[in-house]
Amino acid sequence: MIEDIELDTFINDVYEYYGFDLGGYSKASLKRRVNRIMNLDGFSNFYDFLSKIKYDNDYYKRAIDEITVNVTEMFRDPSFYKVVRTHVLPLLATKPFIRIWHAGCSSGEEVYSMAILLKEAGLLNKSILYATDINSKVLETAKKGIFPLRMMKEYSGNYRISGGQEDFSNYYIANYGNAKFSDELSKRMVFSQHNLVSDTSFNEFDMIFCRNVLIYFDNDLQTRAINLFDQSLSTLGFLALGTKETIKYSIAQEYYTQVHKEKLWRKTR
Structure with a gap:
């Protein structure tokens, strides 16, 4: 896990270089996500990762996309x-x-x-x-x-519990492992x-x-x-x-x- 001072450096440098303010995000959540992207991309040294963020605009965009993504599903709850x-x-x-x-x-x-x-x-x-x-x-x-076709069984179940009466498959076309919605x-x-x-x-x-x-x-x-x-x-x-x-x-x-x-x-x- 990166140190708190390293996370603060990351937040400050992202804001200085790109004007993107991560300062209001939960520190615990942000730290987990930064560690995740570092592990995914094989960085063992925080400052190597930070250098890549600062000087490679394409990598910065990819990293921010990974850090800010949220988990969701159809008819959740x-x-x-x-x-x-x-x-x-x-x-x-x-x-x-x-x-x-x-x-x-x-x-x-x-x-x-x-x-x-x-x-x-x-x-x-x-x-x-x-x-x-x-x-x-x-x-x-x-x-x-x-969306992945493999998720449709779960989504169909959520839909039913939410009060849905139709055949859920009427709303999408299945093709090559994916479901394309209408x-x-x-x-x-x-x-x-x-x-x-x-x-x-x-x-x-x-x-x-x-x-x-x-x-x-x-x-x-x-x-x-x-x-x-x-x-x-x-x-x-x-x-x-x-x-x-x-x-x-x-x-x-x-x-x-x-x-x-x-x-x-x-x-x-």
């Missing part, structure tokens, strides 16, 4: 999606147009999950899903809508890079997803992100976080009500 299906979508259905932001969308499984829910509720054609991430590599994967879903999506550390609000949304991203941030950055979501969320809109995340310490509680004990809040004023 199915009980959450069941609440969205039964309690949130009927309320969104009253709107003339629905805007949803998936912040930290990673490789896109969550975005496609939500698109399927919207389609089954008859709302997809009046919805647009903005999917953003800091990581350009995973955004390219998300745009393609292609263009009917992806044409309602807009993918772009967005940095929760430094970028600002860019629209007003009826629902914002940021699930299992804030756990990688320190307390100050979590508060900044929650306030960014608050600025971006319409009154009576919904904010969805991961199972270990909360708005409790970041924003006035009287402005939000929790929905069905899930990590899902509705903005009341």
